[in-house]
Amino acid sequence: MRFVDEFRDADIGQRLSRQIASIVEPGRHYKIMEVCGGHTHTIYRYGVDDLLPANVELVHGPGCPVCVIPMGRVDDGIAVARQPGVILTCFGDMMRVPGGSGSFLDARADGADIRMVYSPLDALRIAKQNPERQIVFFAIGFETTAPSTALTILRAQAEGVKNFSVICNHVTILPPVRALLESPDLRLDGFIGPGHVCTVVGARPFEFIPREYGKPVAVSGFEPLDLLQSVSMVLKQLVEGRCLVENQYGRVVPYDGNPQALRVLATVFELRPHFEWRGLGFISQSALKVAPAFVEFDAEVRFAVPGLRVADPKACQCGEVLKGVIKPWECKVFGTACTPEHPIGTCMVSSEGACAAYYNFGRVARERVVV
């Protein structure tokens, strides 16, 4: 495939790998966090870790949209789906996320009408095809997916669609990153910035990381070579004593983002005072809700939503995994009580979740030679 295979070239990968090995200082341990779940997926899918020296460690961050959804929000979705006449729609990844009493898949098997869609526009289409039903879109994701939800609400308004509304769970990436940087139990050397989020917000909002916290950032694409190059850019900054936001993903990311998308977000949404993140607790101004001018599309207003907070299962250490404090395999229930078939925590659900990625693509004990 043109424009894809070029970014997966094994020879260039080997060259970058040698270059990285040559710039790291022996005896120093480097911890670099990739914020985005898409990066986590690529790292495991292609075995990018295998091409890094032992003293360069990639730590998986909080940027998996499914992983950060708290149990109470899943229960809210199910409560709405069980109301007469409702069709709840959501992205496929969301279907298996466990709530306080089962997942959307369980609720569907139990009779609720919950359908998987690939875009909020599909949900709007279902609304137009079923005027006698109420269609609710369970919106998740960072700034990457939020504009498409916002545009769908604008279109619903323009077309006068009355039976469509959104349970908005959109979150923003910077508050949790700041929370991580403030966290005393984590020592990071640098960040791989989330390329897809940056196509919307740009790379500039990440400048506080080098400025206030003294950590370099490289905004990265999602192919294995992108990641290797970004790791090398962060390491080079560290070795050369520089500290700034560099844009490895310049072929897609404008430094100041996409003004049109940002305008749409500002029109349709407003910041929530605070929002609960799975495992991370409440983070202020970290999520979006439907703005008052569009209240007719806010499912949380239209329907009686329980809005109860459900404590995470005691055994679950998703919070520590999302913060990069522990590796997936260090969690007490990883791979035994918590597996992709029967996930306890969200990190085991989405293919972008650090635990699921590690489990599904898992590393094999490397010194165990394949014979």
Add this chain to the structure above:
Amino acid sequence: MTSVRNDPPSSVIARSEPNDLSQREREALEKIEQVRARAPRFRDDHITMAHGAGGKATASLVRGLFVPAFQSEALSALDDAGVVHVNGAGLAMTTDCFVVKPLVFPGGSIGDLAVNGTVNDLAVTGARPLALTLALVLEEGLSAEVLRREVDAIARATAVAGVQIVAGDTKVVERGHADGMYICTTGIGQLDTRASLSPASIQPGDRILVSGAIGAHGTAIMLARGEFELDAEIRSDTRPLWPAADALLDAAGAELRCMRDATRGGVASVLNELAVASGVAMLIEERAIPVDAAVAGACELLGIDPMYVANEGRLVAVVSPNAADRALSALRATPGGDNAAMIGEVHREPRNMVLVQTAFGGRRVMDLLVGDPLPRIC
């Protein structure tokens, strides 16, 4: 431009091992392997779509509920068809239901699948398909034209596959209780004596072949459902596999260890089943996996690995190293086999696992799929 490449797989991963695992991580991984190796249990409260997707949930249903309940030796082998011996002659039997939506898709229809799916389960068991039974569940209101068209498709497919329909049944259910029509077919075939196929005969060093480019059927169906608004010229690969099986039996004889029909769950699921059934490791060379460019492109866009996508006319064969080249040439000479390829090799360790040497140079596990293959969101 094509992404079909047929480089021979490198036999062993020989790499420097810079990023060694700590003792604790190794223990954690061993624990996971133990959990992975446990016989799956069926402990769900409801049947969900995942139980029908051919991955882990399906395995829990089959191995956790059906196999223990029926206590049948032939069933416990979990081959594509069960074998019965009658007065010294071996017969293979299999049955399959077809619930595909839409009924017609580029490259075929439910009628083609109903014939090919069942004769293929016989073929990969090493049995020449002889006869089928046909059961139809029709939905009230189904147009007669649609029914005629599918009956014609079934008739044509049986002629191509060289089998006869010898019995049948029809039921009609109320509107809304079936997607137009469901079809069940049961097939019987005569075991071929050129080889005695079994996963138990798989040995380290054996080579793994696929009979052509993979992933076309599942991708064609996904696109035909119109959910993705993707236009691509992708046609289902549905075809009878006896010619390929016959060619392999001819070329490799007793050195043919085992064959599997890579339908639901794709080639990856078949490899996992074989690795577990034979207690070996399978090392797959990602570069060598044949995928047509259009299929690779569509899967890339949807975030789906073609190794997990259903095929309806592709088999996976394991052959001894001596016979591998002969077997591959024979496959390439069969209809639709132009891109048949050697995609990997059997190893002793790590047992019960499928590993992939990625085209990028890393190495990872290729496990059974959990749930339905779902496109990733971002």
